[in-house]
Amino acid sequence: MTIDQSLRDALLEDVPAITEIYAHAVLNTVATLDTEQPTIASQTEWFHHHDKDHPVIVAVQDGVVVGWGSLSVWSPKQGYRTTAEASVYIAPDHQGRGIGTALTLELIRRARTVGLHVIVARIASSNEVSLRVARHCGFLLVGTMRESGFKFGEYVDVDVLQRLINTE
Amino acid sequence: MYTAESSVYVAMSSRRQGIGAALLAAIEARARELNYHVIIARVVATNATSLKLVRAAGYKDAGTIREVGYKFGKWLDMCVLQLVLPCLPGG
Numbered sequence: 001m002t003i004d005q006s007l008r009d010a011l012l013e014d015v016p017a018i019t020e021i022y023a024h025a026v027l028n029t030v031a032t033l034d035t036e037q038p039t040i041a042s043q044t045e046w047f048h049h050h051d052k053d054h055p056v057i058v059a060v061q062d063g064v065v066v067g068w069g070s071l072s073v074w075s076p077k078q079g080y081r082t083t084a085e086a087s088v089y090i091a092p093d094h095q096g097r098g099i100g101t102a103l104t105l106e107l108i109r110r111a112r113t114v115g116l117h118v119i120v121a122r123i124a125s126s127n128e129v130s131l132r133v134a135r136h137c138g139f140l141l142v143g144t145m146r147e148s149g150f151k152f153g154e155y156v157d158v159d160v161l162q163r164l165i166n167t168e
Numbered sequence: 169m170y171t172a173e174s175s176v177y178v179a180m181s182s183r184r185q186g187i188g189a190a191l192l193a194a195i196e197a198r199a200r201e202l203n204y205h206v207i208i209a210r211v212v213a214t215n216a217t218s219l220k221l222v223r224a225a226g227y228k229d230a231g232t233i234r235e236v237g238y239k240f241g242k243w244l245d246m247c248v249l250q251l252v253l254p255c256l257p258g259g
Contacts, residue, residue: 079239143231150170
């Protein structure tokens with residue numbers, strides 16, 4: 001089975017696996033500046049903030065969710081409804097195998113399908129792997145919000161990237 | 169406290185009197201009291217008056233997100249600016 005064939009929409013029953021993958025990033029990395037350990041309840045609430053136009057997708061291997069990606073609302077203001085923010089997280093023992101790239105490319109495809117115009121990604125400047133994946137998938141650096149985060153005892157610079165979607 | 173976003177609006181009839189600058193200065197003073205480290209301002213790229221105001225208040229450009237908004241039949245670029253305040257985390 002190729003990676004592409006194992007991508008699908010997330011189901012409510014995937015939330016525990018999504019939570020576990022996210023919790024690792026929360027507790028150990030600056031991939032997210034979340035510092036509160038997520039619970040199945042909090043991730044279920046997050047899951048319900050997504051819909052047809054703001055999908056959550058998962059990468060599945062041998063029946064196990066090994067990564068997930070989402071397009072979330074960028075702003076509740078209606079003038080921003082054509083913009084979404086992308087998130088991609090991979091289980092630690094499945095990183096470095098192209099799953100993040102596959103999920104990101106699928107999010108771009110979904111964004112095009114639902115008529116989004118821009119995908120924004122916020123990535124810590126020190127997170128070289130995620131920055132490389134985003135750039136490889138056509139995201140361009142907008143700029144850096146210097147020291148706008150704080151985690152593990154230090155300020156974190158956050159890069160803002162964007163991918164314009166060709167809706168033609 | 170680490171990062172907050174500032175917003176300033178002035179009534180049409182009271183513009184060009186320094187009220188926006190005074191509000192921005194008051195916001196910065198409050199942010200310093202509250203020990204914020206970064207203030208972010210997001211300004212539509214065509215809004216030259218607001219951009220001039222926040223730059224004059226010391227905000228530095230952090231980048232422009234192209235076509236991130238859509239209003240009145242036009243795509244809108246958004247400038248992200250930031251003011252870094254000299255505070256210590258937890259201090």
